[in-house]
Amino acid sequence: MMDGAAAARFPEASARALGDENLQAALRLLGEGFQARRTDAVERFAAFEDARDAAVAAKTRTLRHLDRHLETFEARCREHGGVVHWAETPADARQIVLELLTDRGVRVLSKGKTMVAEEIGLNGFLEANGIEVIETDLGEYIIQLAEEAPSHIIVPAIHKTMPQVADLFRQHHDQTGAELFPRRTPADLVAEARAVLRGRFLEADAGLTGANFLVAETGSSVIVTNEGNGDLTQTLPQLHIVLATIEKVVPTLADGAAILRVLARSATGQDMSAYTTVSTGPRRPSDVDGPAEYHVVLVDNGRSRLLGTPAEEVLRCIRCGACMNHCPVYGAVGGHAYGWVYPGPIGAALTPALLGVETARHLPNASSLCGRCEEVCPMRIPLPKIFRYWREQEHAARLNSGRMRLGLAIWGWLAARPRLYRLATGAAMRVLSRLAGRSRRFRSLFLASGWTQSRDFPAPAGRTFLNSWKQRS
Amino acid sequence: MSGARERILTRVRERLGSAPEEPAPSREPREVRSGDVGEFCRRLQAAGASVERIAEDAVPQAVARYLAERNLAARVKVSPALANLGWAEEPLLETAVGVADLADSAAVMPAALGVAETGSLVHASAEDNPTTNHFLPDHAIAVVAEETVCADLEAAFSAASGPVMPRTICLITGPSRTGDIEQRIELGAHGPRTLHVLVTAPVPERGPTSAT
Amino acid sequence: MSVPGSESGRGRVGLFVTCLADLFRPSVAWASVRLLEQAGFEVTVPDRQTCCGQPAYNAGDLPTARRVARGILDAFEPFDYVVAPSGSCAGMLRLHLGRLFESEPDTATRAEQLARRTHELTEFLVDVAGWTGVAASFPHRVTYHDSCSSLREMAVRDQPRALMAQVQGLELVELGDRDVCCGFGGTFCVKYPDISTKMVSDKTAAIAATGAETVLAGDLGCLLNIAGRLAREGRPVACRHVAEVLAGTNGTDPIVPVGP
CATH class of the missing domain: 3.40.50 (Rossmann fold)
Structure with a gap:
């Protein structure tokens, strides 16, 4: 399970990530992979900007009356025979799931991909309580074998290269007959995982999925997948548990349609994912398959506290991953460096809210504020603005470094006094310019080692513009 | 955990304050227009499915031919809803009606609707239409009537959800796939490796003087 | 058409030099003056400018950013246009200054007015001046x-x-x-x-x-x-x-x- 404290060690973790050649090889694929595919998908769909506006409007409307939509969801879900549970904290949510399983004697749980389960640390908790958890999403399965955390919200094992996956399969599947698979191409590995996991779907006594969204008017949960694992997980076992945070609800199926129109295009560059499944209650009395019980665990874990704050717009997120696919910082260090469940720009905006600014303060700082995330975000979440908000909280709580605070104070004092500023900077630039000599650069410079460790520091011209300009006029 | 519900809802209300009531401007379903069936077929193919347009009474032959052309065993699990399509006309095709299991390599199942906007099939679970059959077999063969093709997602949800909401509504857009290894798209992750769609047209009513 | 001064009288531009051009590379500011004059504008370089305040703003230090921003508002009030040879500084003036004064309506209004008059150099030359x-x-x-x-x-x-x-x-x-x-x-x-x-x-x-x-x-x-x-x-x-x-x-x- 992910330890939230790891988010505080972003600088060390990112340095390690930059030196990890396998990771760098995997991350290099982003440009021609998800970035190029999204660009194509957007170009194919002339109404993309309108679709974005509609999705944003749907979600904004929802959040404004979130309480009512949650109540409607609960009532409709119950009408269809489902049971709704409410959990304020990760511990509450874990306990609810555990009791549902133990009360029914469940030993084996199959699982579709759900980031909320990562957020509440579900797997480790269930395993400690004697329940075997089978991850069925291929990426989640790979990192389960590797005993790692996901490094991407839709491609959990994006940090692994094909040879690394082949190695994992060799370690875990040999002796099961699967050693006959050639393991030469991604297709070989997909076929092997399929063969190994097939039987396991049927072994599970319960299936747990997340929800891309919940629909209030019908009391339904909706999952969007490509593999079909989520559907097997929620169809075959007798018990289906849905884990969803409270902001996932939308009023109507039509609002869901507005989200679907931008989700896959932004995520994988598909016009539509392979499977979009609306589940409503347990199997009907006359149905020949489907679960006998349907439970939805609504998790708050800090969402309600975000409402009404400048960071509340993160609650519009539909978890497409476009922000991380396009973020140059994520592209440099990958997801694990962020130290918690949600990496990349959305993580930098959300993690401080969930773990506290003190723990997660590096994440919103580790951004050049380039804005590429906001540009591709289908829900138009102003991510750089939210990074600045967390930086403001950090500064106000005096959590940033003393050196930074002192530097800003001196600079600000000077910058508000133009005449003095002119004198001081004029003198400093004159000295620097002379020191630079004929090469017009510094290879190292006192107090600027962060710059000069990898860059020359260009010499200033010598005389500042404003000092020269005064003489012209 | 008792009281969690009230505490969460109370906190949400406190945070939101009173927001004005707003009309729901979600989009209305678009009307069907000519060309939607073609659009549906084109998009389904773009999503990796194979599509064949046939007469509604030619399903057994099309299934037998499809399996033979791909060198697959002439054996299918048939969803109960399609039990009466005249399977006996294909004596070499072995059929069993019911819910698919791991032994079934191919299954034939109905789709309630097609969606032109996305090229999706819409599965709505029912007593004669198990969900499992869409996901467990290696090869899925879906039958959808061309007159059920609707325009967009809104129309599909509206048609599939009423008057009684089924347990499962699934929009199926191509065969199963994954991009989890090095972002390379591979078909057949957990669900079907292939999806073949038979788009059926009504057979013209035959007059009493028809030659056959 | 391109002779300097041939289109004089098109308006008064206050050049926002940017701290980096001022300190490191005055030739950028000289070039900006020359281009704006060639396009027919009267260029003034307000003496009281220092920096747009981004170092503090982006570090979350709003009080300091506000202090620096007040100086900008005063220095650039009198001009028809404010032009900066930097998208970053122009962006700060156009999109972020107002946010600093949410609790001071009068100052916020001044910031909004400044925002409307602020342009990045090439954008100004092409979109506003139509200069070719x-x-x-x-x-x-x-x-x-x-x-x-x-x-x-x-x-x-x-x-x-x-x-x-x-x-x-x-x-x-x-x-x-x-x-x-x-x-x-x-x-x-x-x-x-x-x-x-x-x-x-x-x-x-x-x-x-x-x-x-x-x-x-x-x-x-x-x-x-x-x-x-x-x-x-x-x-x-x-x-x-x-x-x-x-x-x-x-x-x-x-x-x-x-x-x-």
């Missing part, structure tokens, strides 16, 4: 780096290209990753130097791949970063602000002269 009088020659193969603030905050993309197309002999080769950040990001580059280095190294590799002799940009922050990395890598590519080339002030050395 570039009289410069630069017979080199160049590539152009779009700064993130120009691209995303100021919608500046086509304007510098429209102006560069008027420069005699200039051949533009576009970067393969032209919408990707160079890794500068103000204090980001010194707070997270390893990540910044990775980003700027990707950028210099992309620049080298174009075969350009010179890389141009509209923001000195990016240029100092890129020039510093190119110099460290020993890549023989010169860096200049696009205004310098457009104004024909090519005698100035590039940012860090090419060579050891």
Whole structure:
């Protein structure tokens, strides 16, 4: 399970990530992979900007009356025979799931991909309580074998290269007959995982999925997948548990349609994912398959506290991953460096809210504020603005470094006094310019080692513009 | 955990304050227009499915031919809803009606609707239409009537959800796939490796003087 | 048409010099003055300007940012236009200044008025002035780096290209990753130097791949970063602000002269 404290060690973790050649090889694929595919998908769909506006409007409307939509969801879900549970904290949510399983004697749980389960640390908790958890999403399965955390919200094992996956399969599947698979191409590995996991779907006594969204008017949960694992997980076992945070609800199926129109295009560059499944209650009395019980665990874990704050717009997120696919910082260090469940720009905006600014303060700082995330975000979440908000909280709580605070104070004092500023900077630039000599650069410079460790520091011209300009006029 | 519900809802209300009531401007379903069936077929193919347009009474032959052309065993699990399509006309095709299991390599199942906007099939679970059959077999063969093709997602949800909401509504857009290894798209992750769609047209009513 | 002063009387421009041009590369400011005068504007350089306040604003230090911003409001009140040879500083004035004064309605109004009058240099020359009088020659193969603030905050993309197309002999080769950040990001580059280095190294590799002799940009922050990395890598590519080339002030050395 992910330890939230790891988010505080972003600088060390990112340095390690930059030196990890396998990771760098995997991350290099982003440009021609998800970035190029999204660009194509957007170009194919002339109404993309309108679709974005509609999705944003749907979600904004929802959040404004979130309480009512949650109540409607609960009532409709119950009408269809489902049971709704409410959990304020990760511990509450874990306990609810555990009791549902133990009360029914469940030993084996199959699982579709759900980031909320990562957020509440579900797997480790269930395993400690004697329940075997089978991850069925291929990426989640790979990192389960590797005993790692996901490094991407839709491609959990994006940090692994094909040879690394082949190695994992060799370690875990040999002796099961699967050693006959050639393991030469991604297709070989997909076929092997399929063969190994097939039987396991049927072994599970319960299936747990997340929800891309919940629909209030019908009391339904909706999952969007490509593999079909989520559907097997929620169809075959007798018990289906849905884990969803409270902001996932939308009023109507039509609002869901507005989200679907931008989700896959932004995520994988598909016009539509392979499977979009609306589940409503347990199997009907006359149905020949489907679960006998349907439970939805609504998790708050800090969402309600975000409402009404400048960071509340993160609650519009539909978890497409476009922000991380396009973020140059994520592209440099990958997801694990962020130290918690949600990496990349959305993580930098959300993690401080969930773990506290003190723990997660590096994440919103580790951004050049380039804005590429906001540009591709289908829900138009102003991510750089939210990074600045967390930086403001950090500064106000005096959590940033003393050196930074002192530097800003001196600079600000000077910058508000133009005449003095002119004198001081004029003198400093004159000295620097002379020191630079004929090469017009510094290879190292006192107090600027962060710059000069990898860059020359260009010499200033010598005389500042404003000092020269005064003489012209 | 008792009281969690009230505490969460109370906190949400406190945070939101009173927001004005707003009309729901979600989009209305678009009307069907000519060309939607073609659009549906084109998009389904773009999503990796194979599509064949046939007469509604030619399903057994099309299934037998499809399996033979791909060198697959002439054996299918048939969803109960399609039990009466005249399977006996294909004596070499072995059929069993019911819910698919791991032994079934191919299954034939109905789709309630097609969606032109996305090229999706819409599965709505029912007593004669198990969900499992869409996901467990290696090869899925879906039958959808061309007159059920609707325009967009809104129309599909509206048609599939009423008057009684089924347990499962699934929009199926191509065969199963994954991009989890090095972002390379591979078909057949957990669900079907292939999806073949038979788009059926009504057979013209035959007059009493028809030659056959 | 392109004779300096031939279109005088089109309005008063207050030049926002930017702290980096003021301190490091005055030739950018001189070039800006020249271009604005060529386009027929009366240029004033208010003496009381220092910086746009971004170092404090982006570090979350709003009180300091506010203090610096008040000076800007006072200094640039009297002009029809405020023009900066930087998308980043112009973006700060246009999009962020108002936010600093949410609790002071009068000051917020002044900030909004300033925002409406603020422009990035190339955007101003093309979109506001409609100027097509570039009289410069630069017979080199160049590539152009779009700064993130120009691209995303100021919608500046086509304007510098429209102006560069008027420069005699200039051949533009576009970067393969032209919408990707160079890794500068103000204090980001010194707070997270390893990540910044990775980003700027990707950028210099992309620049080298174009075969350009010179890389141009509209923001000195990016240029100092890129020039510093190119110099460290020993890549023989010169860096200049696009205004310098457009104004024909090519005698100035590039940012860090090419060579050891």
